[in-house]
Amino acid sequence: MEPRSFQLFPDAASSIAGQVDSLYAFFVLVSAFFSLLIAFLVIFFAYKFRFRPGIIPAGNTDDGHSVGGMILEIVWSVIPLGLSMIMFAWGASIYFTESRPPADSMEIFITGKRWMWKVQHMEGAREINELHVPMNRNIKLTMTSEDVIHDFSIPAFRTKADVLPGKYTTEWFQPTKPGAYHIFCAEYCGTKHSGMVGTVYVLNQQDYQDWLARGSGEGSMAEQGQALFNQLGCGNCHPSLVNNYNGRAPNLAGIYNNKVTLKDGTATRADEAYIRESVLFPQAKIVAGYDDIMPTFSGLISEEGMLKLIEYVKSLSPQVNSAESAPSKPVTDAAAEQKAGRNPVNPAGKK
């Protein structure tokens, strides 16, 4: 990233940035209006009604409880209330967009650890304190922390979300401008909190494909997850093929995002959080028809390993797998790029 010495306003490099900036402009205008109004009235009254010996202003009786006073009180309560409801609704609608990743999002995994960001791509590529993303694609980050609470913040995208230990949180954005932008840890995490920074590189589709092609040589996340699955011996009880069912533990094929009936009769959805809990605290939710025989794998799997395992389980559910495999739709991306009029040979990492 080229260092700059001065800046007044952040780069706007995501699909949501323009909306947030418009909302901000509205708030600034409303605030400026009321601040200047109050400042003007205070200065004007202090001068107009300044103390002058012997001069007592006429009509010094209204104390706000007359009819006129009551009308005034109602006016200056209702107008701010109305304006603030507009502020609330506008802000809430943007938040709803921000908190719901689109279904076609490409997923990237982030693990926070004091004091670095570890990034894992589905295709296998791994990065530290850097994140390469393609332009004009919806990108969903699934994030967790290995220790304390962090927060993955990208001001140029106007987005951030806390990264919690023991839990997955998500954040999504659609980069719209090639370049390099700051990643900050925004939740205080100890000594080198201000060193927990990185750079997100927005690449056009061709550059992104080239970058991906360099690869990691370790296979995709799901493939690495399968290796881990075998290494930990999960397959001894969990058959992962539909026709190889031995009955000691639930079959994992097709389980992801589907309803699971539990021993106590309740049902739950087998999402990431459920799979993670079942590996670390197997006794927490027992599937109906099975015994509480699984040992805990807490302490045996890193957070990154857990993400790979989950990717493997996901890959056993064909429809999910095809919807989320990232680089399989180059046509749409190229089309989107042409539409946006981007230069496909824009050098990566330079503004």
Next chain:
Amino acid sequence: MITATAPAKTEVNYLNCEHGLKSWLLTGDHKRIAVMYLIVVTVFFFMGGLYAAGIRLELATPAGDLFDSNTYNKVFTMHGVLMIFFFLIPSIPATLGNFLIPLMVGAKDLAFPKINLLSLYIYAVGACFTLWALISGGVDTGWTFYTPFSSSYSNGYVITVGLGIFINGFSSILTGLNFIVTIHRMRSPGLKWFRLPLFVWAHYATSIIMILGTPVIAVTLFLLVLERGLHIGFFDPAYGGDPVLFQHMFWFYSHPAVYIMILPSMGVISEVISTFSSKKPFGYTFIAFSSVAIAVFGFLVWGHHLFVASQSTYAGLVFSILSYIVAIPSAIKVFNWTATMYNGRVRLTTPMLYALGFIGLFTIGGLTGLFLASMGLDVHLTDTYFVVAHFHYVMVGGAILGYLAGIHFWWPKMFGVMYPETPSKISAWLVFLGFNLTFFPQFILGYMGMPRRYHIYPPEFQVFNVLSSAGASILGIGFLLPAIYLTWSLKYGKPAGPNPWGSTTLEWQTASPPPPTNFDVTPVITKEAYDYSHEEVLDIG
């Protein structure tokens, strides 16, 4: 307005009625306890200020060249802990509130004088714990103590500071209890609720928060101490806890605590603006009830601190809309104060300058709070310098300017002397200008994305940080001046007389400084607090 005859020729007052250290340390007189509180909170204010100076010096350059990261983190933590728990929360209630509430309700003392003294000693014990932690090596969690960092990872003296704040909380609870009982039970004959000064209403609302909210922070910090000391899992997922639970519990107190800091200041502003406009506050009942509304609704908005902390979207919606509702009573107050000046006889004395400064800065502080209550904007702004700027506008521009307005307003009553006019007006202007130069640039930094609690920052943020540090030096001088001329006035100040400002409220109807039992005869109240229809306005200011 009252039957009590003002200053008796006898020179006996609460300051000279007894002598010796013991007569102070064992006193039950609310006025002496207030003066002792004044001394200790001033010491903590300047300690907190020194830490602030350290922060601003470090941030003048993007590199970490003054402190190492660990030290910097301890510096901003101690700045926050000292300023919030040991200065802002006790500041106005324990000094001005303690001194004035019995005088304003026409009582000889608070309802429980010994409990009042006890609260001072509890505060002192809590402060000793905190100072001990500071001397031993400090603490680096930030004043928010977020788990699991504070419970399992920090190397600082978390338990010691946690216990210090835990203990200090009881001082706050006892003060609130004393105020509520006094206001209910000890009003003079004829002093109906709607004849009470707005300062008393504001303290009544504050006391409600103190006794209902403070136990929650005590419990929260106690659980934190248990988890850190005995590894009992409440918050750390490694022990089966939930880290976000801590934030819910912490902000359940700490958001209302903001109103503990600002409501008493609002009470001061109502008195100062009324006196120096020689007019009853416009919309007295609206101002009075808005204080109570703020205290009640203030308990329902804590979740706006958790919009990015994995809170459910729908919970976020509720907290967001309630945060807008709680802003309305504050807006009503600002409009009513402004309207009070209309058709008044405005005198720009030092307390009035501070009060008008309060209106301006609190307005900006309140309006920028709306930005953060908006969920879509908060995602971008939270944990950035925008938040830092916002709460300093409320807590320094609001709470501290109100405190200074109050100190300058009632100094003649507390010590019977006037301070010099010119340096005090200069200090008011320096504080106002220095404050804006310090904190306005931080709004811009925040929108650009500069995160809070960053020791080292990217170079494009430097220009506004330099402006901010420059402003802080002006602000520092503005705060030091009153310490000098107010101390000077104790020996050399001109006698003030009972009512130097021509105010109508009850505390000005007795001698300055007041006699040990406040009034020679129990006052009988026949009118409301602000009856300026027949008052001769003094030509001062």
